[in-house]
Amino acid sequence: MLISDKSKNTIDACRFCWMCRHICPIGNVTGQERNTARGRALSLSMVERGVELSFDIMENVYECALCGACTNDCATGFDPVEFTKAVRLEGALNGKTPEYINTLIDNIEVTGNPYGIKGIGIELKAEIGSLSESADVLFFLGVDARVKSPKSAINAIKLLKKAGVEFTVLTNEPDSGYFMDTLLGKAEETRQIMKNTAEILKNYKTVVAYDPADAKVFLREYKEWGIDVGANVKTFTSYLNELIKDGKLKPKKSNKTVVFQDPALLARDLEEIQEAREILNACVNTKEMLLFGKETVWAGSILMNEYLPKVMTLTAQARWKNALSTGADALVTASVSEYEILSKEKPENIELLSIEEIVLGGLE
Ligand code: SF4
């Protein structure tokens, strides 16, 4: 049997009650039951009973954003994210991974990122070059910021400089292992990347993870694998909040009213909800949009945009609809990935700002 006993038990734990149907960001925009946790559990339970793990079923396994909304809402405490990742690994071990996913995995092995981009841009390189090479604090930018959203990375570095933080950024920063963990699950390749990166993190007292995706793997997945990072790992938002509370950053409050897009990885996986709101309350007025905090709706990702661009357009549009209905002046993000996907679909009458742009604006 292709599916392991552990995954089988997890799949069997689904009661197919469909109480989670309304919260899947992918299922909601495609309108297809196959994209809900229930639909996926149904098809995998057939595989478990002898139906072939077809290309179509494997594709479906990669249509899940692993956003955890279904896990958070499941009536029976069932974890669809766990079995989805387990089936990705088992598919790979049996040569069933879709070719376009294999390309992303090959790219990670060759370039360190799933996009196959070599090196980083000149401006970001110069910004990193302006920092001291050794410091107690490592600011870990993450793959998406470095190769897909250098403007975000530069703004975040500028903000830490304004706070007078003595920190460094690695010129050749390795991947945290987030992408391999997402695409392959708990494979030996994933463990090896995490182990190598942990050896580098051990050289610092504090590691501030700019991307919630990296913070999540450092704080959760490394622990699960028994990989010691040594350093005290903090999310960027919690660190930024400390800097404001300690008076190292003193933003002036403006009349702008914003809504915050909770990154699922922060709000659900790391249960960090208040920090970003405290930062925003120091700078602007805040409102909440439909489904926030732990109930947040994932808005899209740069990674999935590589193979499901039309669906990412729809997930971003759906979240913009929620933001627009509040009448807020701006939607604020704390995830590079969501910032980039939302920016492609930004309506004219509302701003899109990252949390560092909000704080930088208050310092001007
Ligand atoms: S994932 Fe949970 S809520 Fe959804 S159908 Fe299965 S048991 Fe029901």
Ligand code: SF4
């Ligand atoms: S993890 Fe997110 S995208 Fe995947 S089935 Fe659950 S709610 Fe849908």
